[in-house]
Amino acid sequence: MSSPESANGRVAARALRERLAELADLGTTIALLGWDRETVMPERGAESRGELTATLERLAHERAADPTLGDLIDAAALEAGAPDAPPDDGVIARIARRDRDRATRIPGELVVAIARATADAIPAWMQAREESDFARFRPHLERQVELRREVAGCFPDFAHPYDALLDSFEPGATTASVRDVFARLREGLVPLVEAIAERPPPSPLHGPFPVAEQRTLGLEIARSFGFEDDAWRIDDAVHPFAQSIARTDVRVTARWNEADLSGIFAVMHEVGHGLYEAGIDPALDRTTLGTGVSLGIHESQSRTWENQVGRSRPFWEHWYPRAQAVFPEALGDVPLEDFHRSINVVRPTLIRVDADEATYALHVILRFELEVALIEGTLAVADVPAAWNERMRDMLGVEVPDDRHGCLQDIHWSYGELGYFPTYALGNVVSGQLWAAAQRELPGLDAALQAGDCSQLREWLRRTIHHHGRRLDPPELLREATGSDLDPEPLLDYLREKYTALYDL
Amino acid sequence: MSSPESANGRVAARALRERLAELADLGTTIALLGWDRETVMPERGAESRGELTATLERLAHERAADPTLGDLIDAAALEAGAPDAPPDDGVIARIARRDRDRATRIPGELVVAIARATADAIPAWMQAREESDFARFRPHLERQVELRREVAGCFPDFAHPYDALLDSFEPGATTASVRDVFARLREGLVPLVEAIAERPPPSPLHGPFPVAEQRTLGLEIARSFGFEDDAWRIDDAVHPFAQSIARTDVRVTARWNEADLSGIFAVMHEVGHGLYEAGIDPALDRTTLGTGVSLGIHESQSRTWENQVGRSRPFWEHWYPRAQAVFPEALGDVPLEDFHRSINVVRPTLIRVDADEATYALHVILRFELEVALIEGTLAVADVPAAWNERMRDMLGVEVPDDRHGCLQDIHWSYGELGYFPTYALGNVVSGQLWAAAQRELPGLDAALQAGDCSQLREWLRRTIHHHGRRLDPPELLREATGSDLDPEPLLDYLREKYTALYDL
Incomplete structure (x- = not known):
């Protein structure tokens, strides 16, 4: 020695x-x-x-x-x-x-029991969804809820059993704090969505948008975000995702649809995830701290690039002429103003993954409320469909025609992954806070986006978020980056301002 | 219990x-x-x-x-x-x-020493080759030879120290048996190559062969060999190779050159490797016996498909009309006979990887002789260039202009991988034996190939070679498949017959 x-x-x-x-x-x-x-x-x-x-x-x-x-x-x-x-x-x-x-x-037997339950539950869920038959999935969901309650029981230090589940995806988040944030978010979103519903909807875009051209434009936009040809890849996948293999080996995936531009927005989203991983302090390589700190913070990055940047007017002031050149048939006669409105349509729908920027969080809040009640034991699995459909009516004003378009739509519960859903909406909330902070601290941001320059924003996010890896837990990270705790108001302000302008509210 | x-x-x-x-x-x-x-x-x-x-x-x-x-x-x-x-x-x-x-x-320190020596030797070799400066590589090769002698010393049961190195690539092969086989091979090949050199060479093909069309034709041929779309992939790589991830996940790679058809022959070669791995008895999955038994047997499979099949007249009787349709400019006016001759050109050259079916083994024999002498200590590393150049003159009649085109051409020695080279020529020898056996046992083989049907040959190879995985060591496997021990005569007979017809010897 x-x-x-x-x-x-x-x-x-x-x-x-x-x-x-x-x-x-x-x-x-x-x-x-x-x-x-x-x-x-x-x-x-x-x-x-x-x-x-x-x-x-x-x-x-x-x-x-x-x-x-x-x-x-x-x-x-x-x-x-x-x-x-x-x-x-x-x-x-x-x-x-x-x-x-x-x-x-978590004892080994419980891990094995969860793996077995999951292996049984996935095909059962697939068939249940196919046939819109909740009864077929019910015993599997009951088993998964029971096992997750056992998992929560392994962590008696948490104030609420759901906290233990939440914490594995979002360290530092508690059921109480999320409940509070979601309540305020719901209060702000429901009247906003209702007000928009009273206005005439934007005219939809008419494709086709040939996939080869979408790939070209998607890659050009990705490069402007920070995609580097010698350190990133983009491939096709049925369910798009991003995966970093190293800071200099970042892989994003996309799914393309000739009928719309969803593939390009998915690329923006996944590149946002990738930039997070690529921007972590190299000193944290291979320390187990060199990854994103939570799913919510990760989602805040993807949402920022997809929504706050990718659905903004300044961004398209730069990119729209290029998009028109790439899709002359579909966009040649569409003014920027109409295009911008059409990529910001708001419409209550049944399916979470198809939801827009304003209604998305409501789908998540619904799932969070049901999960907490299931873990608390105040909701029986058998009553999930009714509870689901009632909330869809209350929050979004839509009638669920069958469980396939309702409580059977997502795969997550067949994995028993309770505690995961809330991170999606936390990502939206955090992206709202970060965007407000970026606007404060980067006065030239809109002008830079108008000029096609995303480097200012990327470097700010790198400095305030990416760099830290897992050094700071989400609450601390958020405080350092924005000066505030988790707060839905900046997101609500951003959405109100945006949609007031777009829809003459 | x-x-x-x-x-x-x-x-x-x-x-x-x-x-x-x-x-x-x-x-x-x-x-x-x-x-x-x-x-x-x-x-x-x-x-x-x-x-x-x-x-x-x-x-x-x-x-x-x-x-x-x-x-x-x-x-x-x-x-x-x-x-x-x-x-x-x-x-x-x-x-x-x-x-x-x-x-x-092999003691841990020796493994570490080899890894270090290799890490130093590879860049030194690259620079030495670039500058054709053997002196720069010499100390590294000396170190690698010294370390391999130490490795051989860990296995005192072998009759010859080089046996220990050979055995790790080719279980059951000995220096004595390989020396004998190679001596007979050399004796047969040298006069054959000389006789061909006296005949007028075939007219070369003139491209271009557009890469996209080469990919199409290459994939069609691969499918006829046994490539399955849902269980195989083909990708580009700088140095083509095959890698099976599972029996039903086989990945081959290719490199394409618009000027010639070498990419298509590389595909045939790599698919031959892939068929071996894909054909192993499923009962051996994940037992460590579920892979190819040796490099030599592996190479026999790739050579069979590339040469005995892929450069044969019956094969192209089926495929040539298709090739002409795919490359109308380059092949439209070239009769099958001329095409067949041009893909069977024999010409002594300096570089092993560019060598043809007749001269290839001579390049390997040269390396084997030098390696054995280095391990025996009868050749000093400093004398390698002179020994190399002398043998090139003796066996192939070519003058080596510089070490870059001589003893610095291959990467293998910078890895210290002595004992690897001989397996290339053993593959040729075995492919000759297997081809003779297949011709005996499958009387309709030529007719099947003429009809584009490779399944008979593939199933015969699967039964006699692939199926066994590592159950049988190469000598036993060869005996069961062909009834003989390692023997260069069938290869020599095949080459003599082929080139006599092609070159009017």
């Missing part, structure tokens, strides 16, 4: 970094197996891929739960208390302890 | 299969990391990819060297001796012991 490295008392910190690098590498490898499966794998590779992924996940879990890792974390935390220790050492030890706690508190 | 599975005494066999499945999955994952790197990875992902791969390789090595695996192999071997034990159990235990022996006999 006489090497220069050990002399300064960071033996455990360095050893911990090595172990975490291994865990990070295993996580990245699993992510690559997933990217490959969704984009390039031949169809019949699926069975083998399931086995491969299961093996890697088991190895990763074994390494994360290894008792010697716990000892190393304790020793590293102790070292990190020394006055001259680098500040990251303490953060790394603290987050490693939290990850490890999550990985070890 | 009262479950039905354990009651029949196969506790250890089943446990061993589980452990080997994990090792197989790790190997497959490493292969996928490599495929991804060579085909789709963004350029700047390289640094991170190196770390990822190193982590996975270290994990795989740890698991392979785990002492409890050794105990399990012993226990499984004991169980496999029982009269009612399934025959595969014994083979699996035997091969697992051999793999483990290889993985553990």
Whole structure:
């Protein structure tokens, strides 16, 4: 123990970094197996891929739960208390302890039971949705709710059992705080959506928008956001997603539809996710802190680029002439004003994934309310369809014709992933707060977007959000970036202002 | 221990299969990391990819060297001796012991020293080749030879130190047997090549062969060989290779050149490799026996499809009209006879990878002779250029202008991979033996190829070679498939017959 490295008392910190690098590498490898499966794998590779992924996940879990890792974390935390220790050492030890706690508190039998329940539930959900037959899915959802209540029971320190589920997707978020934020959001959104519904709708765009040209334009826009040809890829996938394999190996995916421009907006969305991962401090590479801190913060990035930028007037003042040149038939005779209105249509609909910027969060609030009630035990699974349909009527004024277009539309519950949905709307809320802060701090932002220059915004987001990786938990990150706690008002102000102008409210 | 599975005494066999499945999955994952790197990875992902791969390789090595695996192999071997034990159990235990022996006999420090020497040698080789400056590469090659002699020293049971190196690529091959086979091969090839050199050469083809059309035709031919759209992929790569991720996820790569049809022949070659992996008995999946048994046998498959099939007259009797339709400008006025001659040009050249079917093995024999002498210590690294150039003169009658076109042309020695080269020519030899056997056993083979039907040959190769995976070592496999030991005569007969007809010898 006489090497220069050990002399300064960071033996455990360095050893911990090595172990975490291994865990990070295993996580990245699993992510690559997933990217490959969704984009390039031949169809019949699926069975083998399931086995491969299961093996890697088991190895990763074994390494994360290894008792010697716990000892190393304790020793590293102790070292990190020394006055001259680098500040990251303490953060790394603290987050490693939290990850490890999550990985070890849930007993192996419960993990296996969840995997089994999920394997049964997915095909059952698929068939139930196909046949719009909730009764077929009901026992599976009951089982998943029961298992998630058991998971929550493994974390008795939380004030509310749903907090334990939420926390794994959104560290620091609580049921109480989300409930409060969502209540205020709902109060603001419902009258806004109603007011818009009274105005004449924008004229829809008429395609076709040939896919090859959409790819060209999508890539040009992606590059203006920060996509780099030697460090990013874009591929097709049935369900678009973004996956970073490294800060300089970022992979986004898209799905194209000749009838509309949804593919281009999906690219903007996924590039927003990718920019987050690409912008993390290189010092956090392979530390397990070098990824996005939460699903909500991640979604705030994708939403900012897709909505606040991608559906804004200044952005299209630059890009619309190019879009008209690329789609002369579809857009040649459409003035920018009409185009801008048509990409900002607001209309209460049945399906979350098709929802617009104003109604989207209401779909999420509905799911959050039902999930909390299921975990609290105040709602029986059998009563989910009725509760769903009632809320759709109350919040969006639409009648649900069948469960296929209602409570059977999403796959998430068949995975038992309760606590995931709220992060989608938290992303919207945070994007509203970030946008307000960016407008305050970057006075030339609109002019830059009008000139096709996104670098100012990208660098601001990198500095305030991306750079930190998991160093700061979402509440702290948000406070540092915007000066406020979670607050729906900036999003509501932004939407009110935008739609008042667009719809003469 | 009262479950039905354990009651029949196969506790250890089943446990061993589980452990080997994990090792197989790790190997497959490493292969996928490599495929991804060579085909789709963004350029700047390289640094991170190196770390990822190193982590996975270290994990795989740890698991392979785990002492409890050794105990399990012993226990499984004991169980496999029982009269009612399934025959595969014994083979699996035997091969697992051999793999483990290889993985553990080389001390960790030597593995690290090789990795370091290789990391230094590769850039040195690149620069040396660029500048045609052997002196720059010399110390690195000296170090690699020294380290490989140490590796050989870890396996004192072999009769010759080079055997230990050879055996890791070609189980069962010995320096003595390869020396003998190569001597006879050389004796047959040198006069054949000389005789052809006295005849007028075929007129060369004149392109261009547009790449898009080459891809189309290449895929059509691949499908006729056995490429299946839902279980295979074809991608571009700088150095074409084949990689199976699973029996039903086989990935081949190609490089295209508008000036000639080399891309199509590369596809035939790589599909030959892929068919081997795709044809292995599903019972061997994830047992570590479910891959090709050796590099030589693998190469025999690629050579069979590229040469014996892909450069044959019957094959092109079916495909040439299609090729003419695809390349009307280049081939429209070229009769089949001229085309067939032009794809069978024989010409002594300096570069191995550009060599034709008749001269190729001579390049390999040269390397084998030098490698054996280097390991024996009868040739000093400093004398490699002179020895190389002398042999090129003797065997091929060509003068080497500089080391860049001589002993610096291949990357293999910078990896220290001595023992690898001979497998290329062993592949040629085996393909000759298999072709003779197939002609004997499949009397309608030529007619089938003339009709574009490759299924007869593919199924015969599957039955005789592919199916066995690593169950049989190459010498045994060859004996079962052809009735003979390694023998260059069938290859020589095939070449003599072919070129006598083509060149009026």
